[in-house]
Amino acid sequence: MKEFQLIDQYFCGRGPQRRDVKHGIGDDCALVQPSENKQLAISCDTLVEGVHFFADMPAWALGYKALAVNLSDLAAMGAEPAWFTLGLSLPSVDEAWLAGFSEGLFEAAEYYGIALIGGDTTQSPVKVIAVTVNGQVPEGKALTRFGARSGDWIYVTGTLGDSALGLDLLRGRQQAQPNQKVAPEHSEFLIERHYRPTPRVLAGQALRGLASAAIDLSDGLVSDIGHILNASNVGATIEVDKLPLSAAMKESVALEEALGYALTGGEDYELLFTVPEAQRGALEIALAHAGVKFVRIGQISAGGGLKLSFNGQPFAPVNKGFEHF
Amino acid sequence: MKEFQLIDQYFCGRGPQRRDVKHGIGDDCALVQPSENKQLAISCDTLVEGVHFFADMPAWALGYKALAVNLSDLAAMGAEPAWFTLGLSLPSVDEAWLAGFSEGLFEAAEYYGIALIGGDTTQSPVKVIAVTVNGQVPEGKALTRFGARSGDWIYVTGTLGDSALGLDLLRGRQQAQPNQKVAPEHSEFLIERHYRPTPRVLAGQALRGLASAAIDLSDGLVSDIGHILNASNVGATIEVDKLPLSAAMKESVALEEALGYALTGGEDYELLFTVPEAQRGALEIALAHAGVKFVRIGQISAGGGLKLSFNGQPFAPVNKGFEHF
Structure with a gap:
């Protein structure tokens, strides 16, 4: 003792x-x-x-x-x-x-x-x-999962999938696939993203009164957005071509694989949030003040579950993690 | 998952x-x-x-x-x-x-x-x-460990040592010491005291504004009072003959052993608290309302660490747990 x-x-x-x-x-x-x-x-x-x-x-x-x-x-x-x-x-x-x-x-x-x-x-x-x-x-200003409405735009902060690729690099991915050599500076960046995530605390506060729903991405985009869709009783389309990918990600793996990491990798600790059309202008200003990059990746629909599209066409991800959903 | x-x-x-x-x-x-x-x-x-x-x-x-x-x-x-x-x-x-x-x-x-x-x-x-x-x-009414002053009286709620004896019974004490058979109803009571402690939540609230210091007894009386003495920079004398013992305890083991359990047994989850002389009357009324039994077991001194007495004579406990202090 x-x-x-x-x-x-x-x-x-x-x-x-x-x-x-x-x-x-x-x-x-x-x-x-x-x-x-x-x-x-x-x-x-x-x-x-x-x-x-x-x-x-x-x-x-x-x-x-x-x-x-x-x-x-x-x-x-x-x-x-x-x-x-x-x-x-x-x-x-x-x-x-x-x-x-x-x-x-x-x-x-x-x-x-x-x-x-x-x-x-x-x-x-x-x-x-x-x-x-x-x-x-x-009082009354907290962001929750249940406020998303049909027509709201879907955004994420930062870039997606880096942490999961960083973890794979740590677990010896390079050895398993020696043809896809990852540059040392990219490897360092991706592992850092796994070890030192950046919780979007200021962004979250900036979203009060603007976002209709929010969640942090811990299990992976596809899994986590499901919580908002269930809690809000809505559906969504994610435009996979709009998912934010880091330079390290894009230059280290093929696009198809990168999108798999971004959709299902997990441990991103970025924010996913929904914003009504009327708040889009205010959102741009508020998040610019918070100094956080963000991008629109889709839109909430009245129902129909989660749909994925790529340049307007239906998209089926390759990452095996997707099966779990 | x-x-x-x-x-x-x-x-x-x-x-x-x-x-x-x-x-x-x-x-x-x-x-x-x-x-x-x-x-x-x-x-x-x-x-x-x-x-x-x-x-x-x-x-x-x-x-x-x-x-x-x-x-x-x-x-x-x-x-x-x-x-x-x-x-x-x-x-x-x-x-x-x-x-x-x-x-x-x-x-x-x-x-x-x-x-x-x-x-x-x-x-x-x-x-x-x-x-x-x-x-x-x-605001400002919380009980802490650092308010005990020389002359304050020391009290405990409930009875002490039951939980530790209950644990020993569970661990096969009867087999090791077959001459000291514990009656089934006492065994049941003592084991219940180990499994289902009674946190003194109402008593604690009743002590606000009356007690000068308080702590809950988790490691044992001798160990836990040390936290009050250190935090308050005072000493204390505990009158071991006043320690509250349950009938189950008194009828199951020798007095000397019972006092060892009460002093060092641990997991009592009773309250030990100190009260200035001027508050003694108010204390009696307040705790009577809370419906909790309590007893005075000693007094805070200006220094000198922790002293134990038994009917006015210095007391040395036999329980081996005491060595750790």
């Missing part, structure tokens, strides 16, 4: 100091002061070694990502990050690993202004990281 | 329906409405199979206890339970286990009026249960 108390050294007193944290780590509970006229957005994600990440994932990347994937959920609600708790279950106390993990965690915490207010460190046969985040959003 | 989606069946739409939950399970985040002029108390605890509980612990007991131990942290702050999230990592989807686990979990949730607002179910080599609770407490 004493060994596990050492862990506190890596977490106490680090990260942003927020004035709304009245009593942080070190009591039975943390005490925080919510802002007036705001609602709380709360989400939790658990990462298990061998299930959500491989044992050889760098500690800093795991620390960064454990928080980032939760921040992405706050972004999808248009919430401002505030506080988080960390449940850390580890087989042993490895100080080099803890130093790296905490560095990555607090890099994300500092950048997004979210304070670690409590946690629990325990022994466990495998690494399990459970993060719960709290964000704040003005 | 699909198998794990089944899990939602056991958790969605159950437990108390709270009007301050604006948007529950099923979006990127839950949305809740905090009360005006209140602060939030937030705590998380992780339970790992083989570390915090044995594989043969009944599912209902684990479900109940996973929430109860977190409610006990809210009680120790004087907070009113509001919302919680559940991270559930399981080796497989065992529907009988899930039915039992969720039954125990929602028994506690209903009784204490706390709503499940979100969660994450994942695969894992071992069972890991991560609960984060949110409570509310009027």
Whole structure:
């Protein structure tokens, strides 16, 4: 047990100091002061070694990502990050690993202004990281999944599929397909996209009052848009030719394969959102202020499920991941 | 993955329906409405199979206890339970286990009026249960560990040591010491105290404005009071002869052993709190309203660490657990 108390050294007193944290780590509970006229957005994600990440994932990347994937959920609600708790279950106390993990965690915490207010460190046969985040959003202004209406335009931020290709590169894709050599600078970019996703927190806040529905892309575009279609009881057409692809993606794999990654790859942590025609002008201005690239990729329909088109023709993706849907 | 989606069946739409939950399970985040002029108390605890509980612990007991131990942290702050999230990592989807686990979990949730607002179910080599609770407490009224002053009286709720003796009975203590046979009704009571602790939520709220410090007893009295002494920079004398023992405890083991359980056994989830002399009368009235038994067991001193006495004489406990302190 004493060994596990050492862990506190890596977490106490680090990260942003927020004035709304009245009593942080070190009591039975943390005490925080919510802002007036705001609602709380709360989400939790658990990462298990061998299930959500491989044992050889760098500690800093795991620390960064454990928080980032939760921040992405706050972004999808248009919430401002505030506080988080960390449940850390580890087989042993490895100080080099803890130093790296905490560095990555607090890099994300500092950048997004979210304070670690409590946690629990325990022994466990495998690494399990459970993060719960709290964000704040003005009353009635949260983005949800159920507001999409027929005719609304569908947008995404950033580029899609990079993370999944980065993961494949890490898992030895180059060895399996030696003819498709990926340039070192592209490989570095794609792996970085896998290890250090960029939750679209400011974009999410900018979308309040403009987007009719929003979700963050964690399982892959085709899977995640299904949640909006189900919750909103609508259909959609995605123009696959409009999907945003990075230069690294386009120059590393064939277009057909790139589109497969973009449609079903997962772990993009970009935002997908729908916007009524009347809000398109305001949207352009708001997201330009947030400094986030975005592109229109389709339109909501009254029904008919999800359709994919490519230059106006029906499109059937090749990626095997699509079968799961 | 699909198998794990089944899990939602056991958790969605159950437990108390709270009007301050604006948007529950099923979006990127839950949305809740905090009360005006209140602060939030937030705590998380992780339970790992083989570390915090044995594989043969009944599912209902684990479900109940996973929430109860977190409610006990809210009680120790004087907070009113509001919302919680559940991270559930399981080796497989065992529907009988899930039915039992969720039954125990929602028994506690209903009784204490706390709503499940979100969660994450994942695969894992071992069972890991991560609960984060949110409570509310009027601004500036939270109980903490750092307010104890020399001369304050020390109290505990309920009886001590039952849970640890109950655990020993479960682990086969009777076989090891056949001469000390425990009556079946006592055994049942003691095991129930281990499986179904009673977080002192109402007592904690009643102590607001009266207690100068409070903590819940999870690791054992001697260990846990140390947190108050350290945080408040004071010492204490515990009158061991005043420790509250259940009839089951007194009639099942020798007094010396009973006191060892009470001092160091752990998992009591009773409240230990300190009260200035001037508040003693108000305390009696307030706790009588809450319907919780409590007893004075000692006094805070200006320094000198923790002293134990028995009928006015120095006392050295026999329980080996004491060595760790």
